Amino acid sequence: VxxxxxxxxxxxxxxxxxxxxxxxxxxxxWKPLHWFGNWCMAISxxxxxxxxxxxYVYWDWNSGSIFIYxxxxxxxxxxxxxxxxxxxxxxxxxxxxxFYFILxxxxxxxxxxxxxxxxxxxxKNFVPYLLFYISxxxxxxxxxxxxDDKSISIAGSSPRILNLVFSTLLIFVGSIIGFHFDDxxxxxxxxxxLPFLIVALIMPVHVRHLQRARIYxxxxxxxxxxxxxxxxxxxxxALFFLLRLYHYFRFNIVYPTFGVDYD
Numbered sequence: 001v002x003x004x005x006x007x008x009x010x011x012x013x014x015x016x017x018x019x020x021x022x023x024x025x026x027x028x029x030w031k032p033l034h035w036f037g038n039w040c041m042a043i044s045x046x047x048x049x050x051x052x053x054x055x056y057v058y059w060d061w062n063s064g065s066i067f068i069y070x071x072x073x074x075x076x077x078x079x080x081x082x083x084x085x086x087x088x089x090x091x092x093x094x095x096x097x098x099f100y101f102i103l104x105x106x107x108x109x110x111x112x113x114x115x116x117x118x119x120x121x122x123x124k125n126f127v128p129y130l131l132f133y134i135s136x137x138x139x140x141x142x143x144x145x146x147x148d149d150k151s152i153s154i155a156g157s158s159p160r161i162l163n164l165v166f167s168t169l170l171i172f173v174g175s176i177i178g179f180h181f182d183d184x185x186x187x188x189x190x191x192x193x194l195p196f197l198i199v200a201l202i203m204p205v206h207v208r209h210l211q212r213a214r215i216y217x218x219x220x221x222x223x224x225x226x227x228x229x230x231x232x233x234x235x236x237x238a239l240f241f242l243l244r245l246y247h248y249f250r251f252n253i254v255y256p257t258f259g260v261d262y263d
Contacts, residue, residue: 003245009252021249028246031083032239033256035076037136038108040221042075043068043232044129045112047185047225048122055182057228064231071111072235078108091141092163098134105133128186131174132193136217138167139197142210160210164201167213171197185228189221208260215258 007014046068050057057063082088082104089097109126142160171190178187196216200209226232240256247255 004248004254014249017249021246024246024250029084030080032243034079034083035239036218036222036236037133038075038079038104039072039232039235040218040225041105041108041129041133042071042112043225043229044185044221045109045114045126046071047112047228048109048125048129048183049113049115049117050228051183051185052122052125053117055184059230060228061230063229067115068112071114075108075111091143092134092137093141101134101137102130105130125181125183125186128174128178128181128183128190131170131177132186132190132221135167135170135174135193135197136214138163138170139200139210139213139217144207144210160204161201164197164204164213168194168197168201185221185224189224192224193217193220211260215256215260219258 007017050060050063083090089100092098092101106126109129110123113122113126142163171194175187175190175194178185178190181187193216196209196213200213203209222232222236226236243256244254247253
């Protein structure tokens, strides 16, 4: 990143900023990395309503409102409270945890889609987005472990093949349903993401493919939603670069990142 080129770890300024970054430790306890996914789900619900008004909505700065901004804040607060609760499932491990994520995804979609144009018929349009949400959670449920040399590997006990198979099937079905509903975002997001899963499924022992499936499972929907609603880039960029700055000055690493480990 540019900051890492301008402010080297051996500089006095880096030391000062490193000390200051410790003030954000409590903020990191709120698990801000989890915010991206639920933000995307809330905006997906909003997108369903706006897409029914105008299928060709594109780069619409005027689409934002106090209501949808309030929903994003509400979803953020819910995410903070839920991820910090010890009883909250952190991965899909069984039927109970699967139902939890289905319920959570449906609830966040519903919050984003509430408005004057909402009707019970809209709920059927949740399906491709919910399938994508569960698919990505299945990928994140494959456990990665960090070795002593800071490299990443896949935990031997993690059911990666089963998770990747179900994840790929869900994305494939979601893509078809998105086309059937004439939803350009749902169909395109699923179609673009599908190759990442197929590659990870063909070569499951290589952690880099699984890392890409994780990264782009969040990045792809965020980008396509931002193409319709560019104001969504503001919280996305703000949180992304805040996290990168924090990790660089706190731990001298660039994270979050699009880089992967070449095993």
